[in-house]
Amino acid sequence: MIVIESLTKHYGPIAAVDGVSMTIERDSITVIVGTSGSGKSTLLRMINRLIEPTSGRVLIDGRDTASESGHRLRRHIGYVIQGYGLFPHRTVAHNIATVPRLLGWDENRIRPRVAQLLEALQLDPAVYSGKYPHQLSGGEQQRVGVARALAAEPAVLLMDEPFGALDPIIREKAQDDLLEIQRKFGTTMVVVTHDIDEAFRLGDRVAVMSAGRVLQYDRPEVLVTHPADPLVARMTGSAERAMRLLSLTTAGEAALPLTPGEAGTGGPAVPASASLRVVLSELLWHGSESATVIDGDGTPRGRLTVAAILARARAR
Amino acid sequence: MSSPGLLMRRPAAARHTAVLAGIDRLGALLTLLGAAGLFLLPFVLFKANRIVPGDSRSVAQVLPLWASLGFEAMLAAVAAVALLIANGPLRLAAALGGIVGLAMALAAAANALTPPHNIIVRVAPGGGFWLLAAALGLLATDAITRMRPGPGVRVLLLGLFLGAAGLALTHGTFDNVSIVREYSLHASAFALAARQQVLLSVGSLGAAVIVALPLGILCHRAPRLKPGLLGALNVIQTVPSIALFGILMAPLGALAAHVPLAAAVGIRGIGAAPAVLALFLYSLLPIVANTVAGLKRVSPATVEAALGMGMTRWQTLTSVELLLALPVILTGIRIVLVQNIGLVTIAALIGGGGFGTFIFQGIGEMATDLVLLGAIPTVVLAFSAAVLLDALIEVLDRARQ
Ligand SMILES: Nc1ncnc2c1ncn2[C@@H]1O[C@H](COP(=O)(O)OP(=O)(O)O)[C@@H](O)[C@H]1O
Ligand SMILES: [Mg+2]
Numbered sequence: 229m230i231v232i233e234s235l236t237k238h239y240g241p242i243a244a245v246d247g248v249s250m251t252i253e254r255d256s257i258t259v260i261v262g263t264s265g266s267g268k269s270t271l272l273r274m275i276n277r278l279i280e281p282t283s284g285r286v287l288i289d290g291r292d293t294a295s296e297s298g299h300r301l302r303r304h305i306g307y308v309i310q311g312y313g314l315f316p317h318r319t320v321a322h323n324i325a326t327v328p329r330l331l332g333w334d335e336n337r338i339r340p341r342v343a344q345l346l347e348a349l350q351l352d353p354a355v356y357s358g359k360y361p362h363q364l365s366g367g368e369q370q371r372v373g374v375a376r377a378l379a380a381e382p383a384v385l386l387m388d389e390p391f392g393a394l395d396p397i398i399r400e401k402a403q404d405d406l407l408e409i410q411r412k413f414g415t416t417m418v419v420v421t422h423d424i425d426e427a428f429r430l431g432d433r434v435a436v437m438s439a440g441r442v443l444q445y446d447r448p449e450v451l452v453t454h455p456a457d458p459l460v461a462r463m464t465g466s467a468e469r470a471m472r473l474l475s476l477t478t479a480g481e482a483a484l485p486l487t488p489g490e491a492g493t494g495g496p497a498v499p500a501s502a503s504l505r506v507v508l509s510e511l512l513w514h515g516s517e518s519a520t521v522i523d524g525d526g527t528p529r530g531r532l533t534v535a536a537i538l539a540r541a542r543a544r
Numbered sequence: 545m546s547s548p549g550l551l552m553r554r555p556a557a558a559r560h561t562a563v564l565a566g567i568d569r570l571g572a573l574l575t576l577l578g579a580a581g582l583f584l585l586p587f588v589l590f591k592a593n594r595i596v597p598g599d600s601r602s603v604a605q606v607l608p609l610w611a612s613l614g615f616e617a618m619l620a621a622v623a624a625v626a627l628l629i630a631n632g633p634l635r636l637a638a639a640l641g642g643i644v645g646l647a648m649a650l651a652a653a654a655n656a657l658t659p660p661h662n663i664i665v666r667v668a669p670g671g672g673f674w675l676l677a678a679a680l681g682l683l684a685t686d687a688i689t690r691m692r693p694g695p696g697v698r699v700l701l702l703g704l705f706l707g708a709a710g711l712a713l714t715h716g717t718f719d720n721v722s723i724v725r726e727y728s729l730h731a732s733a734f735a736l737a738a739r740q741q742v743l744l745s746v747g748s749l750g751a752a753v754i755v756a757l758p759l760g761i762l763c764h765r766a767p768r769l770k771p772g773l774l775g776a777l778n779v780i781q782t783v784p785s786i787a788l789f790g791i792l793m794a795p796l797g798a799l800a801a802h803v804p805l806a807a808a809v810g811i812r813g814i815g816a817a818p819a820v821l822a823l824f825l826y827s828l829l830p831i832v833a834n835t836v837a838g839l840k841r842v843s844p845a846t847v848e849a850a851l852g853m854g855m856t857r858w859q860t861l862t863s864v865e866l867l868l869a870l871p872v873i874l875t876g877i878r879i880v881l882v883q884n885i886g887l888v889t890i891a892a893l894i895g896g897g898g899f900g901t902f903i904f905q906g907i908g909e910m911a912t913d914l915v916l917l918g919a920i921p922t923v924v925l926a927f928s929a930a931v932l933l934d935a936l937i938e939v940l941d942r943a944r945q
Contacts, residue, residue: 276852278848278851278852299851299854299855299856300854301854302851302852302853302854303853303854304854307849307852307853309845309848309849309852310845311843311845312845312849313843313845313846313847313848313849313850313852314846314849315846315849315850315864316846316868317867317868326853326855327853327854330853330854330855330859373849376853
C-alpha cells in the first residue's frame with residue numbers, strides 16, 4: 229500500500245503538485261490521468277524520489293520513503309517511462325539485468341530471471357537476449373522496458389505514459405499484456421496517462437489531475453456516473469458516457485443465469501471476458517435479442533439480452 | 545518542320561556525354577598532375593654537396609633509354625587504369641605498382657648520379673618526383689576509400705605501409721637518395737626526436753584529457769558556465785602558437801628562477817615545459833567542446849531510466865553517459881592528437897625537441913633534405929594517429945548505434 233500525504237512540489241511560484249493526498253491499494257492498478265502539464269509526472273516521480281517533494285511525504289507499506297537514500301529506494305521500485313530509455317550500448321539481457329546487478333544478485337540467479345521475464349513478455353530468450361535495443365520494434369522495446377522494470381521483483385511499478393509511443397493497435401495489445409502481468413505478478417502499479425480511454429481500460433481506480441491537484445479519485449464507473457467536478461464530467465465524456473460505462477463491465481459479471489432448456493438457443497456466443505460494449509455491438513450486428521456467455525473452455529455460463537445491457541448503461 | 549532536326553541531334557550529344565562519363569574525373573585530374581610532373585619538372589636534383597642549389601635532371605637524362613621508356617610505359621598503364629577502370633582493388637594495385645616503380649626509378653637515378661664511394665654529392669627528389677608521388681598517393685587513397693574497408697583492414701593497411709617504408713629505408717636500396725643519406729648522418733638524433741615528438745604530443749594530450757573531461761561534464765551539468773568557459777578556451781585557441789610559446793617563456797622562466805623545486809623538475813622558460821603547457825592549452829577546447837556535444841547526444845530518457853533504476857549519479861555518468869558519449873569525445877581527442885603532432889614541430893624553436901629540430905636546423909643550413917627529414921616523419925606520424933583513432937571511433941560507434 230502506498231500512502232501519499234499532502235505531497236507538494238513548487239518550482240518557483242508554480243505548484244506543479246499541490247497538496248495531493250491519496251491511498252493506493254496493494255495489488256491493483258491505479259491510473260493518474262490529466263491534461264499535459266497537470267503534474268502527473270511530477271507526482272509519480274516524487275513516489276520514487278527522482279524528484280524531492282517541497283513538502284509532504286510518501287509511505288510504502290508503512291515505511292517513509294525518505295528514510296533511505298534515493299538510489300537505494302529506487303532499486304526496489306520498478307520504473308517505466310515513455311520512450312523506455314533502454315541503454316543503447318547494452319543487449320536486451322544486459323538491460324533487463326540492470327537492477328539485479330545493482331543489487332548484487334548472483335549471475336546464476338540473474339540469468340534464469342531474465343529468461344523468465346522475456347518469456348512472460350512473449351519474447352523468445354534465444355532470439356532476443358543478445359539483441360541491441362535499436363534492433364527491436366517499438367512494441368518489443370516497450371516490453372523490454374517493462375521486463376527491465378520488473379527484473380528485481382519490485383512490489384511497486386511506476387509507469388509514465390508507458391504506451392504513449394505505440395500505435396493504436398499495438399497499444400491495445402500492450403495494455404492487455406499489462407493487465408495479464410499484473411494478475412501474474414500481483415504488482416502494485418501506478419500508471420500515468422493523458423488518455424482517458426486508457427485510464428478506464430487499465431485502472432482499478434483512477435485519479436483525475438488538473439493544475440497540480442487531484443479532482444477526483446475513485447473507481448472508473450463512479451467517475452462516469454457521479455463526476456465530482458465539471459472537468460471530470462467533461463473528460464469522461466458526455467456523448468460516450470453510456471458506452472464507457474458498458475466497457476467497464478464484462479459479460480461474465482453481468483450474465484443472467486441460464487434457465488433450464490434455454491442453453492444454446494439464443495444468438496451468438498460471447499466470451500465471459502468480453503466487455504458489455506463489445507457484446508452489445510455483437511448483438512446489434514447479428515440483429516439478435518440475446519447472446520450466450522461462454523467460459524474459456526466453451527461451456528455456457530449464462531446469457532445476456534439487449535434489454536439487460538441497456539439497463540446497465542443508464543445512469544444510476 | 546524544324547523540330548525533327550533538333551530531335552535528331554540529341555542522340556549524338558548523348559553519346560558524347562556517355563564517352564565522357566566513362567572517364568574517371570579524379571583519374572583525369574591525377575593523370576594531368578602526373579604528366580606535368582613527368583614532363584615539366586625535374587625528376588631529381590643533383591647537388592655537388594648538401595647545401596648548394598641543385599641542377600635539374602629528368603628521367604631520360606639519368607636512366608638508360610630502356611629504363612626510362614619502361615618507366616614512362618608503366619606510368620601510362622597506371623594512368624589508363626586511373627582513367628578507365630572503376631574497380632577499387634584494381635585501382636589500388638595500379639597505384640601501388642606505380643609507387644614501387646617510382647621508388648625504384650628514384651633509387652636508380654640516385655645510384656646513376658652518385659660516383660662510387662662519394663658521400664659528398666647529393667641526389668634529391670625533384671618537383672617532378674613529388675608531383676608523381678602525390679598523384680599516385682591520392683590514387684591509392686581514393687582506391688582504398690572506394691573499397692570501403694572496415695576499421696581492422698584500414699589499420700592493417702597502415703601497418704603494411706609503415707612496415708614497407710621502414711624496410712625500404714633500412715634495406716640499402718635508397719642509400720644514395722639525399723634524405724636517406726641525411727638520415728644516416730642523424731640516425732641517433734632521429735630516434736631521440738621521434739621519442740620527443742610522441743612524448744610531447746601524447747603527454748600534453750593526456751594532461752588535457754584529465755582536465756578537459758571534468759570541465760566538459762561541468763559545462764553539461766551547469767549550462768550557465770558553458771559560454772564563459774568555451775569563450776575563454778576559444779581565445780586561447782586564437783593565439784598563434786609562436787606567440788603563445790613566447791608568452792609562456794617569461795612566467796616559466798621566472799618560476800624556475802624563484803622556485804628551486806620547479807627548476808629541479810625541469811621547468812624552465814625554454815625547452816619542453818612551455819611547449820607542453822602551450823599544447824595542453826590548445827588541446828582543451830576541442831576536448832571540452834566534444835565532451836559537451838557527446839553528453840548532449842545521450843537521450844534524456846536513457847539518463848532518466850538509469851537514475852530511475854537506482855543507479856547513483858556517478859554510476860549513471862560513468863557507465864551510461866560517458867560510455868555513450870565516448871565516440872564523440874574520441875573525435876575531439878583525434879583532432880587534438882593530430883594537431884599536437886603538427887604543433888610540436890614548432891616547439892623546437894624554443895628548444896622543445898622533436899622533429900622540428902631538423903626542420904629549423906635544415907632551414908638554418910639551407911639544407912632542404914634535412915628539412916624533409918623532419919617534415920616527412922611528422923606527416924606520417926599525424927596520418928597514422930588519425931587512421932588509428934578513426935578506426936577505434938568507428939568500432940565503438942558501430943557497437944552502439
Ligand atoms: N524542472 C522543472 N522546472 C520548472 N517547472 C517544471 C519542472 N518540471 C515540471 N515543471 C512544471 O510543472 C508542471 C507539471 O509538470 P509535469 O508533472 O511534467 O506535467 P505532466 O506530466 O502532467 O504533463 C508543468 O507546468 C511544468 O511546466
Ligand atoms: Mg508527463
